[in-house]
Amino acid sequence: MTDKLPTRSxxxxxxxxxxxxxxxxxxxxxVRGCMxxxxxxxxxxxxxxxxxxxxxxxxxxxxxxxxxxxxxxxxEKEKEHVEGFSPELxxxxxGGGEKLEEPLVVRPTSETIIGYMYSKWIKSYRDLPVLINxxxxxxxxxxxxxxxxxxxxxxxxxxxxxxxxxxxxxEETLRMLDVYTDFAVNEAAVPVVPGLKSENERFAGAFxxxxxxxxxxxxxALQTGTSHFLGQNFAKAFDIQFLDRNNQLxxxxxxxxxxxxxxxxxxxxTHGDDQGLILPxxxxxxxxxxxxxxxxxDEKVRVMEVVERVQKELVDFRVHLxxxxxxxxxxxxxxxxxxxxxxxxxxxxKDVEKGSLAFARRDxxxxxxxxxxxxxxLPEQVTQALKTIQATLFERALAFxxxxxxxxxxxGELSEVVQSGWAFSWWCGDAECEAKVKEETKATMxxxxxxxxxxxxxxxxxxxxxxxxxxFARAY
Amino acid sequence: MTDKLPTRSxxxxxxxxxxxxxxxxxxxxxVRGCMxxxxxxxxxxxxxxxxxxxxxxxxxxxxxxxxxxxxxxxxEKEKEHVEGFSPELxxxxxGGGEKLEEPLVVRPTSETIIGYMYSKWIKSYRDLPVLINxxxxxxxxxxxxxxxxxxxxxxxxxxxxxxxxxxxxxEETLRMLDVYTDFAVNEAAVPVVPGLKSENERFAGAFxxxxxxxxxxxxxALQTGTSHFLGQNFAKAFDIQFLDRNNQLxxxxxxxxxxxxxxxxxxxxTHGDDQGLILPxxxxxxxxxxxxxxxxxDEKVRVMEVVERVQKELVDFRVHLxxxxxxxxxxxxxxxxxxxxxxxxxxxxKDVEKGSLAFARRDxxxxxxxxxxxxxxLPEQVTQALKTIQATLFERALAFxxxxxxxxxxxGELSEVVQSGWAFSWWCGDAECEAKVKEETKATMxxxxxxxxxxxxxxxxxxxxxxxxxxFARAY
Numbered sequence: 001m002t003d004k005l006p007t008r009s010x011x012x013x014x015x016x017x018x019x020x021x022x023x024x025x026x027x028x029x030x031v032r033g034c035m036x037x038x039x040x041x042x043x044x045x046x047x048x049x050x051x052x053x054x055x056x057x058x059x060x061x062x063x064x065x066x067x068x069x070x071x072x073x074x075x076e077k078e079k080e081h082v083e084g085f086s087p088e089l090x091x092x093x094x095g096g097g098e099k100l101e102e103p104l105v106v107r108p109t110s111e112t113i114i115g116y117m118y119s120k121w122i123k124s125y126r127d128l129p130v131l132i133n134x135x136x137x138x139x140x141x142x143x144x145x146x147x148x149x150x151x152x153x154x155x156x157x158x159x160x161x162x163x164x165x166x167x168x169x170x171e172e173t174l175r176m177l178d179v180y181t182d183f184a185v186n187e188a189a190v191p192v193v194p195g196l197k198s199e200n201e202r203f204a205g206a207f208x209x210x211x212x213x214x215x216x217x218x219x220x221a222l223q224t225g226t227s228h229f230l231g232q233n234f235a236k237a238f239d240i241q242f243l244d245r246n247n248q249l250x251x252x253x254x255x256x257x258x259x260x261x262x263x264x265x266x267x268x269x270t271h272g273d274d275q276g277l278i279l280p281x282x283x284x285x286x287x288x289x290x291x292x293x294x295x296x297x298d299e300k301v302r303v304m305e306v307v308e309r310v311q312k313e314l315v316d317f318r319v320h321l322x323x324x325x326x327x328x329x330x331x332x333x334x335x336x337x338x339x340x341x342x343x344x345x346x347x348x349x350k351d352v353e354k355g356s357l358a359f360a361r362r363d364x365x366x367x368x369x370x371x372x373x374x375x376x377x378l379p380e381q382v383t384q385a386l387k388t389i390q391a392t393l394f395e396r397a398l399a400f401x402x403x404x405x406x407x408x409x410x411x412g413e414l415s416e417v418v419q420s421g422w423a424f425s426w427w428c429g430d431a432e433c434e435a436k437v438k439e440e441t442k443a444t445m446x447x448x449x450x451x452x453x454x455x456x457x458x459x460x461x462x463x464x465x466x467x468x469x470x471x472f473a474r475a476y
Numbered sequence: 477m478t479d480k481l482p483t484r485s486x487x488x489x490x491x492x493x494x495x496x497x498x499x500x501x502x503x504x505x506x507v508r509g510c511m512x513x514x515x516x517x518x519x520x521x522x523x524x525x526x527x528x529x530x531x532x533x534x535x536x537x538x539x540x541x542x543x544x545x546x547x548x549x550x551x552e553k554e555k556e557h558v559e560g561f562s563p564e565l566x567x568x569x570x571g572g573g574e575k576l577e578e579p580l581v582v583r584p585t586s587e588t589i590i591g592y593m594y595s596k597w598i599k600s601y602r603d604l605p606v607l608i609n610x611x612x613x614x615x616x617x618x619x620x621x622x623x624x625x626x627x628x629x630x631x632x633x634x635x636x637x638x639x640x641x642x643x644x645x646x647e648e649t650l651r652m653l654d655v656y657t658d659f660a661v662n663e664a665a666v667p668v669v670p671g672l673k674s675e676n677e678r679f680a681g682a683f684x685x686x687x688x689x690x691x692x693x694x695x696x697a698l699q700t701g702t703s704h705f706l707g708q709n710f711a712k713a714f715d716i717q718f719l720d721r722n723n724q725l726x727x728x729x730x731x732x733x734x735x736x737x738x739x740x741x742x743x744x745x746t747h748g749d750d751q752g753l754i755l756p757x758x759x760x761x762x763x764x765x766x767x768x769x770x771x772x773x774d775e776k777v778r779v780m781e782v783v784e785r786v787q788k789e790l791v792d793f794r795v796h797l798x799x800x801x802x803x804x805x806x807x808x809x810x811x812x813x814x815x816x817x818x819x820x821x822x823x824x825x826k827d828v829e830k831g832s833l834a835f836a837r838r839d840x841x842x843x844x845x846x847x848x849x850x851x852x853x854l855p856e857q858v859t860q861a862l863k864t865i866q867a868t869l870f871e872r873a874l875a876f877x878x879x880x881x882x883x884x885x886x887x888g889e890l891s892e893v894v895q896s897g898w899a900f901s902w903w904c905g906d907a908e909c910e911a912k913v914k915e916e917t918k919a920t921m922x923x924x925x926x927x928x929x930x931x932x933x934x935x936x937x938x939x940x941x942x943x944x945x946x947x948f949a950r951a952y
Binding site: 120126132 | 570
């Protein structure tokens, strides 16, 4: 790893890998495919957690914790589930020095063990709905891994709910997709397309899977959150039954939904530039970095007096004062640009004289993002600057997605555009057409967006009549 | 499990087991020795986490996340560590359908893998100290388990720090013991004795282990948090070296410290009574429950109007309105007493007339804890009531510990008192004396408290001169 970050156009993949490490978000662990989330990365994740948890609680959910280990036999109770997950399992076969009678799976997801507990807890319609979320770690034995995007162990939240009717459960599924969309747009400034996954791409064991899809800086798609309507599949496999209002025994309807540390990858690749990260102000661990500038002790005394006053005034923001004496201001500028701090405040001797200070916006590097502002009303000025940066990041990402989304006129053009963009095309609904695109272009169907143009068209693959438009894209 | 909770004097152990489940704090998982922490229990844990995390951050620590899996060879690098932990390991031998070349241990604690990462990150004295904490789950293959007190998987925080000097590291160890003491006393109202563990009882791989010990309602001791000065043991095993100010390569000095969901057991057993839980107001998921009382629709309208106003006024507290219509107020009283809500507010038609309402303190059941208060200045009144309850719980627990701590005059009396209390006795420092007590009385040395009476005495076991007093007690 050299000192200089590769540019995105040189090597997007290396830009990403090196940036994650240089910015000290994460590091490789000494176990293949596992990561260490470093303090800066974990602080970002904590902010993501808080923003989501607030929304979960506001929609009536509570948190709990279910075991890490799941008996192998549990997974086998839902046929599609075990088929989907069995190639990816980490299995504990020895405990306390002895071979276990039944091997334990390290959870890849918790529908099965939570389903078992729900069958114990739910007896009557009065016990419903059950609206539980869990923050934790899961393990999927992936062969090709990348920090945040795909690791053996990752951190996430998984919501698991049980309802008396199919309609209620489907409403919950869509409500949580909405929560994810709202979080992505308004906290992370990541524009996403909420939509339905094709049957082929749905979660193993789900009746319907919904997703939010985001376009990364290289135009590839990233699935950044999913919400599944599980029908009665898991309720039947685990016997989650309740007495309804008419005293009839019924199976419950369940959902599950998750968003993981993968989202950090989405933030990096949506906003980052050749200088490094650009973190959205609402989630940034450090929103404002203050860099004092002085040449001698006399200047230092005068500058630091203002610096300390500014720091005190900004106590309601996440502020870091970089008071290191062994680095030059220029070195510090580069470092905080690499680490994506949204706003830099520079204070030098001239600022002390003039009663001013310099704002440097991370979203507009160089002169374009620099302005000199009076030292008055600082909290208001910083609030405004952060809002502007947040809005700019979102607008820019949305414009980028629009500019790189195509409506190809035929299959030939689709094959071309998906090499460096998304195709938004009519699809007849046939899995064969979907498979053909994947095989021949490496683009997968990302989703059938909830928002449809209406009307009809011809399937981009087979030219038969089609009622829905879908996104095709190469994806992470 | 019958409906009625056994009394503590009937069967303390069953009282505990049933209470944990009836109060819906936790449930047994379908994997031996594992637990499900239910929403009420997890909300308590979240409050514990926040109270601790605040203190960790105020003392300069940051959070991060290290992998769940540790290569078996890592544990073997520190001799005492592997000897201590190897009987308790859960081991992954299969990943992605294939037998692993090197088995992976599910972390029982993370000194080894964190030590490995620190050796990568720490190069110079400028990189020190490293002050990292991790919130997560660990697994120890225990044979005899009990909900919260000892489970195969449990939740905790583990702090891991590295320092340039032994003195700094030992100061950190004691600082975190202080943080735990402050948390136990001021948040959980659990009086604890901070002290040093004997060599025999110290953490596997530590140079010195400190503990906070609490007395449960049956007079047994519970170790509720530990802080370890690891010397250079792990730094040498994992090659954590740095260039000091004189450009000399040195091994770092490290510490680790942890507090787990076991602390929930301490709260239950310190404060609970025969009616159920009594949760300290500062940590209680619900601080105030409002129970409306009415007999007919007319009364209901009038009562609910006041109830809603009261609820709005108390928005800064964690308030639950129990508006269920299918239960009697009496049923609700019992339920919230079982679940330990510190303050109950009852509002009936007479209260509407008189402009009053009833406060029922959970720490003083029955008439003693009941008072009628005016509907004015409610936030102040509730603040005051919760403070009084918090203080009463602490004082009562401290008085209980004092009343059950003895200064036996000889070994014979020690053998007796430790059957239903703690002995505070002189000890010569000889491990043989310690072992004799354990073997003959089942009491272990809980700690050498930091606060010593001074002076000298005769060892309670061998009558040789002794300079320190220690606690002996039967323990969980």
